[in-house]
Structure formats: C-alpha cells, structure tokens
Amino acid sequence: MATKEIKTEIIETDILIIGGGTAGCLAAVEAKEKNPDLKVTILEKAHIDRSGCLAAGMNAINAYLNPGETPESFVKHVRADALGLIREDVVLASAKELNNVVQKVEKWGLPIMKDKNGQYAPRGRWNIKINGESLKPIIAEAAKKAGAEVYNRVIVTNFLINNNRIVGATGFGVRDGKYYIARAKAVIVATGGAAGIYKPNNPGSAHHKMWYPPFNTGAGYAMGIRAGAEMTSFEMRFIALRTKDVISPTGTLALGFGAPQVNAKGEQFMKTKYKHLGGEGAPTPIRVYAPTKEVKEGRGPCYMDTRHLTPEQVKDLKASFLDMYPGIVLYWAANGIDPSKEPVEICGTEPYIMGGHCQAGYWIDPDRSTTLEGLYAAGDVAGGNPYKFVSGCWAEGVIAARSAVDYVAGVERLNAENEESEKERIFAPLHRYKEVKEGVTPSEMEERLQKVMDEYAGGVTVFYEMNDERLEVALKHLKRMKTQAQYLIAENLHDLMLAHEVIDRIDVAEVLVNHLLYRKETRWPGYQTRLDYTERDDFNWLKFVNSKKNTETGEIEMMERPYTQIIPGDRYLPR
Amino acid sequence: MSVIVDLKKCNGCKNKETPLCVKNCPGDLMAIDPENQKAYICKEEDCWDCMVCVKLCPCSAIATKLPYQLALYKATLVPKVYEDKIKWTCTDIDGNKEEFEIKTLEI
Numbered sequence: 001m002a003t004k005e006i007k008t009e010i011i012e013t014d015i016l017i018i019g020g021g022t023a024g025c026l027a028a029v030e031a032k033e034k035n036p037d038l039k040v041t042i043l044e045k046a047h048i049d050r051s052g053c054l055a056a057g058m059n060a061i062n063a064y065l066n067p068g069e070t071p072e073s074f075v076k077h078v079r080a081d082a083l084g085l086i087r088e089d090v091v092l093a094s095a096k097e098l099n100n101v102v103q104k105v106e107k108w109g110l111p112i113m114k115d116k117n118g119q120y121a122p123r124g125r126w127n128i129k130i131n132g133e134s135l136k137p138i139i140a141e142a143a144k145k146a147g148a149e150v151y152n153r154v155i156v157t158n159f160l161i162n163n164n165r166i167v168g169a170t171g172f173g174v175r176d177g178k179y180y181i182a183r184a185k186a187v188i189v190a191t192g193g194a195a196g197i198y199k200p201n202n203p204g205s206a207h208h209k210m211w212y213p214p215f216n217t218g219a220g221y222a223m224g225i226r227a228g229a230e231m232t233s234f235e236m237r238f239i240a241l242r243t244k245d246v247i248s249p250t251g252t253l254a255l256g257f258g259a260p261q262v263n264a265k266g267e268q269f270m271k272t273k274y275k276h277l278g279g280e281g282a283p284t285p286i287r288v289y290a291p292t293k294e295v296k297e298g299r300g301p302c303y304m305d306t307r308h309l310t311p312e313q314v315k316d317l318k319a320s321f322l323d324m325y326p327g328i329v330l331y332w333a334a335n336g337i338d339p340s341k342e343p344v345e346i347c348g349t350e351p352y353i354m355g356g357h358c359q360a361g362y363w364i365d366p367d368r369s370t371t372l373e374g375l376y377a378a379g380d381v382a383g384g385n386p387y388k389f390v391s392g393c394w395a396e397g398v399i400a401a402r403s404a405v406d407y408v409a410g411v412e413r414l415n416a417e418n419e420e421s422e423k424e425r426i427f428a429p430l431h432r433y434k435e436v437k438e439g440v441t442p443s444e445m446e447e448r449l450q451k452v453m454d455e456y457a458g459g460v461t462v463f464y465e466m467n468d469e470r471l472e473v474a475l476k477h478l479k480r481m482k483t484q485a486q487y488l489i490a491e492n493l494h495d496l497m498l499a500h501e502v503i504d505r506i507d508v509a510e511v512l513v514n515h516l517l518y519r520k521e522t523r524w525p526g527y528q529t530r531l532d533y534t535e536r537d538d539f540n541w542l543k544f545v546n547s548k549k550n551t552e553t554g555e556i557e558m559m560e561r562p563y564t565q566i567i568p569g570d571r572y573l574p575r
Numbered sequence: 576m577s578v579i580v581d582l583k584k585c586n587g588c589k590n591k592e593t594p595l596c597v598k599n600c601p602g603d604l605m606a607i608d609p610e611n612q613k614a615y616i617c618k619e620e621d622c623w624d625c626m627v628c629v630k631l632c633p634c635s636a637i638a639t640k641l642p643y644q645l646a647l648y649k650a651t652l653v654p655k656v657y658e659d660k661i662k663w664t665c666t667d668i669d670g671n672k673e674e675f676e677i678k679t680l681e682i
Contacts, residue, residue, distance in 0.1 A: 046601040055601045056625040111678045133661055134679040153603070174603055205577070205620045205642040208602075214623055215602050245645045246624075319675050322663050326652060327624040330639060333667035334646035494603055494617065 003427055008179045013041040015404050016184035018156045018169055020044035021052025022390055023379025024190035025139040027397035028148035034405045040148045047152045048140040052192055053213055058132035059323040062389040063098055066122050071095035075567045077574045078387040081283045083524055084571035085563055087384030093366040097395035108142045124255040133323045154180050155497050157426050159227045160416030166375040167414045170422040174497045179423050185408035186374050188400045193354025193380035194218025194508050199454035200350045211240050211247045212352045220381035222504035225511055228551040230363040230371040232383040232544050235515035237351040237527045238358040241288040244345040248328040250304055252320050259304040263294045288348045289526030296463050303343035314340045350460050356380040356388050363546055368400035376400040429490035429499040439489035442498035449506055452477040457513050467532040471517045478510045511547055514556045518545045577619035577640055584636035587612040596628035630654045
C-alpha cells in the first residue's frame with residue numbers, strides 16, 4: 001500500500017492525553033471535572049481497561065501519608081532514598097495531593113484494607129495495603145464516565161509542532177492501519193517509561209518475564225527528545241531488587257512480611273555491612289547494590305529469608321502476589337517452593353529508564369509543564385520526582401490536568417508543520433517489507449541494542465558497572481544503529497509497532513549513555529556504578545544533569561541545572 | 576512466557592464484536608485464527624504473563640503456561656472472576672491444590 005492510500009483520521013480536541021495508564025486516566029478525570037465543556041481525548045496504545053503498569057493489578061499504595069506524616073516529611077524521605085538529590089519543589093507539589101487521589105480512587109471502588117479501627121492498614125511508613133487486582137479497570141471506568149474520548153490501539157509516534165509549540169501528536173492504528181493526526185490546544189504526555197533497553201534477565205521464551213511492562217517502550221521520552229524537550233537525570237536508571245526468574249516485587253516480602261536479605265553464607269549482610277546506611281531500610285539503590293556485590297564477590301546466591309513465616313502467612317503472601325504478580329504463585333507451585341521452608345532467591349533486574357521509582361524524564365516545573373510550550377508531563381515520563389509509584393503518578397496526572405485546563409483557556413488550536421512528513425516516516429518499514437522484502441527485523445535490532453547496552457553501558461551481566469571507555473563504545477554502536485533504522489522491515493501492523501518501539505528505544509538509549517558519561521561520580525551505587533569515579537562527590541556533582549537534542553544538528557547537548565534545597569535538614573537522613 | 580488456548584473451549588467470542596482476549600491484551604498479542612475462528616497468541620515469547628486474557632475469557636479457555644526454562648511441568652493457576660471478587664485455584668506439580676478468594680471491587 002502506498003502512503004497516499006493509507007486513510008487519515010483527524011482528531012480535534014482541547015486536551016490530548018497520550019497514554020491512558022495510571023497518570024493518564026486520573027488526568028482525564030481531573031480535566032473533565034475542572035472544565036466539563038472541554039473535549040478531552042486519550043490516545044492509548046493498548047486498551048485502557050488493562051493497559052500500562054497496572055495490567056495485572058497492584059497490592060499496595062506505596063506513596064501515602066500515613067497518620068503523623070506530612071508532605072515535608074515525605075520529601076525528606078524521598079530525598080534520602082535518592083541519595084540527596086531530587087527536585088524538592090516538584091516532589092512537594094505531588095506529595096500534597098497523594099492522600100486526596102487515593103481517597104478519590106477508593107470512592108470509585110478500590111478495596112483498601114482497614115485495621116480494626118477502620119483506618120487504612122499500613123504496610124510500612126508510606127504504604128497501605130489494597131486489593132488492587134482491578135485497579136486498572138476501576139480508573140479506566142472513571143475516565144470513561146467523566147466523558148473522556150478514548151481511542152484504543154493507537155500508537156503515538158511524534159508530537160505535532162508549530163513554531164516550538166506542541167499542538168498535538170501523530171500516530172497509527174495498530175488494528176485499523178490508519179494514520180492519526182490529533183490536533184490539540186494542550187498535550188499531556190503520560191506514556192510511561194522504557195523497558196527493553198538492556199538485555200533482559202531471562203533469555204528467549206522468557207525474555208518478557210520482566211518487572212516493568214515490556215510494552216512500555218519509551219515512546220514518550222523519544223517523542224520529547226526528537227522535539228527538543230529538555231530531559232533530566234536519565235543516568236539514574238532503575239534497577240529493581242526482585243525475586244529471581246519471575247521478577248516479582250520484593251517489597252511485598254520485605255515490607256509486607258518482614259523478610260531480611262541473606263547471602264549464601266546465611267549472613268544478613270544489610271544489617272552487618274550496611275548498618276550505617278540504614279540496614280534493611282537503606283536507600284533503594286543500596287538495597288540492590290548490596291546483594292549484587294555479594295554475588296560478584298562469591299557469596300551468592302542471595303535470598304530474602306521467609307523461613308519465619310507461618311503457613312497462614314505464606315497463604316497471605318501468595319494472596320498478596322495474586323493481586324499483582326500472579327506468575328510467582330504459579331512459579332512456586334511449578335518448582336515445589338514453600339517460602340516457609342526455603343528462602344526466596346533474589347536478583348537485580350535489567351536496568352529500566354523510568355521516573356516513577358527513579359527520576360529520568362522531562363524537566364518540568366511543579367505545575368508539570370515541560371520546556372516545550374503546550375506540553376505537560378505526568379507519571380513515569382516526568383523527571384525529578386522519584387518514589388511516586390502509583391499514587392504519585394495519579395497526583396502528577398491531576399496536577400498536569402489542572403495546568404493544561406488553565407493553559408487551553410488562552411490559546412487556539414493550530415495546525416502543524418510536520419503532519420505529512422510523519423506519515424512517510426511511520427509507514428516506511430511496511431513499505432520496505434513490501435517493496436524490498438529484506439532488511440532488519442525489529443527483534444533483530446532490539447537484540448543488538450540490548451546486547452550493546454548490557455555489555456558497554458552497565459547491564460546485568462557486568463554487575464551494572466561502567467566506565468568512560470565502555471560508554472564511548474556503546475555510543476559509537478548506537479550512532480551506527482540509528483542510521484540503520486531505514487532498513488527496518490515490518491510484515492504487518494503489529495511488527496510496525498515493534499519497529500517504532502525499537503526506534504524509540506535507541507533514541508532513549510543514546511540520551512541515556514550521554515547522561516551516564518556526563519556524571520563523573522557514583523551518585524547511585526547499583527543504578528549508576530562508575531568504575532572510574534567510584535565515590536559520591538557532592539562538591540562537584542550535587543546538581544542535575546540535563547540534555548536537549550539540537551533539532552537542527554541532531555546532537556545531544558548536555559547541560560547542568562542547580563539543585564535547590566527547600567526542606568531543611570541532613571539530605572542523607574530520611575527523618 | 577505464554578498462554579495456551581483450549582481449542583475445544585474457545586468459541587472465538589462469536590457474539591462479541593471483539594473477543595475479550597483480543598480486545599484487552601496489553602501487548603497486542605492475541606488474535607483470531609481466520610481458519611478456525613479461534614483465539615491464538617501470535618508471538619508467544621512476548622507474553623508478559625499479566626493473565627488479563629486468562630481472567631477475562633468467558634469460556635475459561637485460556638491458561639497461563641510459564642516457559643519450561645523457569646517452571647516444571649505441570650502446575651496450574653486458574654482464576655475465576657466474579658463481579659466483586661476473584662477465586663484462584665493453584666495446583667502444584669505434585670497435585671496439591673490451594674484456593675484463594677480475593678476481593679476486587681467495593682460495591
């Protein structure tokens with residue numbers, strides 16, 4: 001099919017939300033509540049009932065101000081957990097919304113567990129227990145009920161731009177094959193972060209047995225990078241401490257069931273070697289760095305010790321996982337594992353780029369405006385605001401929606417300069433398949449990207465470690481690979497989606513490696529372990545590393561932004 | 576990672592515009608085979624094991640199967656979805672059964 005034969009669907013709206021996940025659904029509700037006359041449109045890659053990070057469910061809310069806590073005490077905790085460097089203004093703004101959004105979603109039907117006094121049952125300082133198997137359909141229903149217009153199965157590929165203002169987005173229907181042009185007065189990008197940049201823990205038939213959704217492929221970052229948005233802190237990668245093989249969350253074991261980490265010798269190494277950093281409660285990067293080091297130095301495997309659990313507690317533990325990662329219950333059944341009799345083996349995951357646990361993402365103001373006019377960011381694509389998890393993404397969606405509603409009151413909808421050129425770019429891999437037949441498949445390119453990143457940019461097989469020389473090799477490979485995008489072939493629309501996913505991932509990887517190269521210290525051991533700059537260096541590096549693609553030269557330009565302390569106190573103490 | 580479709584049970588959701596597995600798979604992996612009008616997974620290795628299709632299938636025709644590199648033959652985990660709760664039955668490789676009932680919605 002020639003490009004001119006592809007049908008175009010034009011959408012005109014007031015507020016366009018890209019990604020109907022955790023942040024996007026709450027943004028849609030807030031926008032319609034604030035101004036019911038506005039047209040609010042969600043473009044969703046999958047189907048909003050079960051898309052994004054919440055597809056399988058969730059068993060806890062991990063950013064909630066339990067009694068006695070305040071937005072300020074939350075900022076202190078998040079700052080210490082991120083080793084002294086966060087956007088305190090941005091974190092504080094969402095902290096103020098956390099409890100409101102949780103109570104709002106509870107009203108929509110989310111079961112939150114209560115103690116005997118009717119208070120939310122805590123699961124740690126910032127955590128409450130929920131029965132969240134249906135969390136995603138609950139918030140999707142709220143977005144639909146609020147009157148948001150939803151287009152499912154539309155893969156968004158780029159922003160529409162008019163004179164440096166973001167005026168919409170383009171994409172294609174992975175089911176209907178149409179070219180979509182969505183013109184809007186304001187755009188909220190809420191696509192989630194990026195998995196699949198690095199070689200995954202498991203090979204072949206299990207390559208998608210990962211913690212972060214493999215369908216979150218960095219599109220929101222890549223679109224922003226290509227449009228020249230300023231990005232921050234990509235070098236703070238997220239490496240999760242997870243159960244080995246099925247990569248299920250360990251927070252359920254540690255916070256929910258008091259399981260400590262032990263090495264192969266039975267030593268509770270967090271308590272002994274990392275006591276000065278908080279022991280089992282040490283900052284999140286340290287909790288993955290420490291077992292990685294134990295394994296590297298010959299004291300692996302490492303475990304979370306669950307042998308103190310009673311049979312009833314094991315049953316509760318399994319029930320808790322069924323609300324979120326049912327695969328681990330099946331895995332235990334398939335491998336004859338009883339967590340009350342043997343400890344649960346753990347590992348670090350392949351690195352992810354995401355702003356929900358760490359802080360890679362758009363450089364934003366507290367109102368969630370990005371550096372591009374008309375564009376707001378919420379959820380895992382928004383930077384400088386780690387430790388937001390589900391409820392922080394909700395809060396961010398709400399804040400972004402309020403700002404977008406205010407913004408659209410004063411602007412007109414504009415047509416863009418790149419409406420037609422994007423159509424050629426999108427469908428090129430389909431045409432190449434039809435006309436030339438041979439080339440590079442998306443999975444071949446993905447495999448090469450993941451191998452390069454794993455070996456030269458600190459993947460799981462090199463214990464997440466890196467130095468300047470290795471990173472330079474990674475960059476050289478990435479630059480060459482970018483020129484190969486023209487050879488991508490797609491046999492069908494699903495493969496066309498995979499082709500754009502790998503194009504996006506390479507753009508994200510290039511920015512990531514530039515960030516990793518720039519920060520000449522080890523700020524976050526594990527997430528960013530430098531072999532050539534092994535220490536934290538507050539004197540020179542207590543600042544943000546940012547980047548912006550020069551849209552004329554295509555070069556990634558690096559810049560620094562100052563850190564500002566708002567909440568007083570020792571930046572390395574959580575209280 | 577993948578799912579197995581029981582071709583005897585799957586009816587291709589004849590009465591629905593889009594079969595629920597095809598409609599909801601977050602990875603765009605479920606499709607209907609034009610030859611037999613039944614569901615299949617188009618790229619097995621790309622499944623995330625979220626079990627969305629397994630839970631939503633009105634014919635209970637879809638089962639999750641962990642890859643053999645991670646899991647021995649043949650444990651099963653079967654959900655049954657009700658309006659406000661979900662019942663799970665897990666059977667291990669020795670045939671031991673365990674059941675769970677979990678709330679999903681406050682109504």
